[in-house]
Amino acid sequence: MSPTTTAEAVAPEAGTAPVLELAGVTKTYRVKQGMFSAAKPLNALGGVSLKIHRKDVLGLVGESGCGKSTLAKILLGLEAPTSGQVLIDGREVTARERTVLARRIQPIFQDPYSSLNPRKCIEDIIALPLVVHKIGDSASRAKSVARMLDLVGLPQRVLRGYPNQLSGGQRQRVAIARALVMNPEIVICDEPTSALDVSVQSQILNLLGDLREELGLTYLFISHNLAVVEHLATRVAVMYLGKIVEEAPASELFAGPRHPYTKALLESVLTPDPNLSVPDTHLGAAYPNPIDPPSGCHFHPRCAKVMDICKTTPPPHVAGPQGHVDCHLHAAPAR
Amino acid sequence: MSEPVLKVDNLTIDIPMAQGTLHAVRGIDFELKRGETLCIVGESGSGKSLTSLAIMGLLSKKMRCNAARLDFSGIDLRKQSPRAMRALRGDRMAMIFQEPMTSLNPAYTIGDQLMEALQLHRPVGRAEARARAIELLGKVGITAAESRLSQYPHQLSGGLRQRVMIAMALMCEPELIIADEPTTALDVTIQAQILRLLADLQREMNMAMILVTHDLGVVARIADKVVVMYAGEVVEKGSAREIFENPRHPYTRGLLRCIPVPGKTKPGEHLGSIPGIVPSLIGKVEGCAFRSRCDVAEAACASDVPVRRTGEDHMYRCIHEVQAGAPS
Numbered sequence: 001m002s003p004t005t006t007a008e009a010v011a012p013e014a015g016t017a018p019v020l021e022l023a024g025v026t027k028t029y030r031v032k033q034g035m036f037s038a039a040k041p042l043n044a045l046g047g048v049s050l051k052i053h054r055k056d057v058l059g060l061v062g063e064s065g066c067g068k069s070t071l072a073k074i075l076l077g078l079e080a081p082t083s084g085q086v087l088i089d090g091r092e093v094t095a096r097e098r099t100v101l102a103r104r105i106q107p108i109f110q111d112p113y114s115s116l117n118p119r120k121c122i123e124d125i126i127a128l129p130l131v132v133h134k135i136g137d138s139a140s141r142a143k144s145v146a147r148m149l150d151l152v153g154l155p156q157r158v159l160r161g162y163p164n165q166l167s168g169g170q171r172q173r174v175a176i177a178r179a180l181v182m183n184p185e186i187v188i189c190d191e192p193t194s195a196l197d198v199s200v201q202s203q204i205l206n207l208l209g210d211l212r213e214e215l216g217l218t219y220l221f222i223s224h225n226l227a228v229v230e231h232l233a234t235r236v237a238v239m240y241l242g243k244i245v246e247e248a249p250a251s252e253l254f255a256g257p258r259h260p261y262t263k264a265l266l267e268s269v270l271t272p273d274p275n276l277s278v279p280d281t282h283l284g285a286a287y288p289n290p291i292d293p294p295s296g297c298h299f300h301p302r303c304a305k306v307m308d309i310c311k312t313t314p315p316p317h318v319a320g321p322q323g324h325v326d327c328h329l330h331a332a333p334a335r
Numbered sequence: 336m337s338e339p340v341l342k343v344d345n346l347t348i349d350i351p352m353a354q355g356t357l358h359a360v361r362g363i364d365f366e367l368k369r370g371e372t373l374c375i376v377g378e379s380g381s382g383k384s385l386t387s388l389a390i391m392g393l394l395s396k397k398m399r400c401n402a403a404r405l406d407f408s409g410i411d412l413r414k415q416s417p418r419a420m421r422a423l424r425g426d427r428m429a430m431i432f433q434e435p436m437t438s439l440n441p442a443y444t445i446g447d448q449l450m451e452a453l454q455l456h457r458p459v460g461r462a463e464a465r466a467r468a469i470e471l472l473g474k475v476g477i478t479a480a481e482s483r484l485s486q487y488p489h490q491l492s493g494g495l496r497q498r499v500m501i502a503m504a505l506m507c508e509p510e511l512i513i514a515d516e517p518t519t520a521l522d523v524t525i526q527a528q529i530l531r532l533l534a535d536l537q538r539e540m541n542m543a544m545i546l547v548t549h550d551l552g553v554v555a556r557i558a559d560k561v562v563v564m565y566a567g568e569v570v571e572k573g574s575a576r577e578i579f580e581n582p583r584h585p586y587t588r589g590l591l592r593c594i595p596v597p598g599k600t601k602p603g604e605h606l607g608s609i610p611g612i613v614p615s616l617i618g619k620v621e622g623c624a625f626r627s628r629c630d631v632a633e634a635a636c637a638s639d640v641p642v643r644r645t646g647e648d649h650m651y652r653c654i655h656e657v658q659a660g661a662p663s
Binding site: 063064167168197198199201202203205206209224225226227228230231232233250251254264265267268269270271272273274275276277278279280281283287 | 378493522530549552558589592603607
């Protein structure tokens with residue numbers, strides 16, 4: 001049961017085998033739209049399969065409502081998938097083993113102003129995961145907390161302080177320290193820098209990069225800032241309406257996006273170049289209602305390259321050597 | 336060229352606090368002509384939002400606002416009564432806020448709110464106001480405009496709500512529009528659409544626009560002129576091209592090093608950063624406020640900092656004569 005024995009059990013194939021795998025994970029919520037109407041199903045995740053390898057940084061991008069956060073919740077064990085499997089080191093994790101997930105996967109959230117308890121001092125905040133999992137005694141916990149502060153670059157004097165005495169960047173460092181105190185292998189970063197000022201954002205990104213090197217961490221990096229994803233990620237998965245429509249190594253995806261949605265996302269990145277104007281992304285229609293998704297390919301009403309087949313038939317899963325794309329454009333030509 | 340529509344000279348905003356006076360804005364000046372877009376860039380607490388609120392006459396009564404000059408189309412805004420300011424706002428000058436859900440009234444339909452924006456200022460009937468509302472919803476790219484009029488704000492997505500806010504701000508064809516972080520709460524794809532829309536409408540209606548933002552990508556793409564604020568002061572001001580291609584002030588140069596630029600920054604490489612935090616602006620602030628975080632600071636930075644000019648429109652505030660060139 002303990003994380004160490006699980007890791008040892010699969011040690012021979014570590015390095016090649018994914019440390020974390022999602023196999024056909026779906027999540028359906030039931031949503032009531034009116035007081036008397038019957039609940040309708042909302043497919044937040046429609047069959048997501050994803051592999052994250054050790055020391056990879058998987059960037060997960062997509063618009064709000066596409067299911068990024070639902071995916072993060074399932075990985076953290078905060079929600080159970082409706083169907084499909086979550087595997088760690090090739091071993092399925094069932095809903096009852098939530099603590100196993102929690103020991104090995106830790107989160108860093110977007111807003112360091114609301115993710116830290118304002119009534120607890122910094123030492124208690126960082127030590128809380130150890131207390132919850134009953135790890136060590138108070139002396140060893142204090143030692144771990146002090147080590148974490150050094151690791152994330154905070155002075156020891158903040159230990160007795162409270163979150164409101166810290167700046168946004170310092171708070172995010174506390175959130176990182178709290179995530180790392182359990183020695184997790186995987187850290188889920190959900191928009192970790194979007195609430196921060198530009199000059200602080202770069203410090204946190206540098207810190208996350210250093211920690212990955214130092215501790216051999218694996219990240220799932222959820223962000224809508226594609227410049228940041230390009231900077232940090234080794235692989236990128238693009239999500240649209242609960243499905244991963246394209247997945248590839250970061251360098252490949254940014255150099256040659258294949259799915260029209262990925263292209264549109266990349267075009268909408270505003271690089272600081274005063275010689276360019278605001279781009280036209282050609283994404284005419286608004287983001288669809290997930291309760292009533294479009295037929296065929298969910299992206300077809302907004303797609304610049306829409307064909308007749310896209311309106312009726314769901315896109316094929318076209319696997320390449322390094323990733324995949326779900327799009328009729330890339331299907332093998334008909335016989 | 337035409338006369339500036341807005342002239343701001345030595346604007347200061349003080350906030351009395353228990354611990355002393357907080358000098359939130361410390362003497363800023365700029366001018367803006369019709370058809371021009373000015374971006375005010377800065378981090379939280381730099382005073383950029385307060386500056387725009389001061390122009391609109393929307394500062395809280397507790398704050399003390401002074402200026403040597405605050406002229407809007409020949410009207411001295413310092414001398415206007417609250418009633419006169421109310422008549423100007425929404426008519427000749429309008430504002431778009433960051434979070435459209437909190438600035439739209441949830442209890443009234445889109446149509447009611449749009450029509451009110453016009454009928455408050457113009458002697459027009461309901462039918463005429465309704466026609467204008469439909470026309471503007473169409474202009475901001477909302478399909479089936481007529482059926483939207485009877486919808487409530489919660490029935491619209493974030494991007495649509497921001498379009499409604501823009502339509503509302505434009506009901507009376509203002510001369511000046513101030514947008515405070517108009518796209519920060521939106522997805523990147525919607526952000527590009529909204530910014531494009533703002534830029535197109537601004538050109539079409541020949542408005543002056545002030546855009547307050549912390550996003551340098553947005554600034555580079557949309558601004559004619561840029562004002563960089565730090566700790567309540569303008570540290571650098573110039574045309575967008577000058578600011579991005581020849582930044583002079585160490586703070587501007589530092590900011591530009593902080594953001595990853597696809598194609599320029601190597602993936603995984605360390606980004607530049609600005610260590611330290613913004614100083615407290617309570618009490619007397621002397622010398623360069625950036626000196627505690629600046630890597631070229633000297634003892635002389637603690638006393639008065641000269642304003643330097645290079646070219647006609649480019650100024651910066653630094654004791655060093657910084658050479659031009661992209662930040663390394």
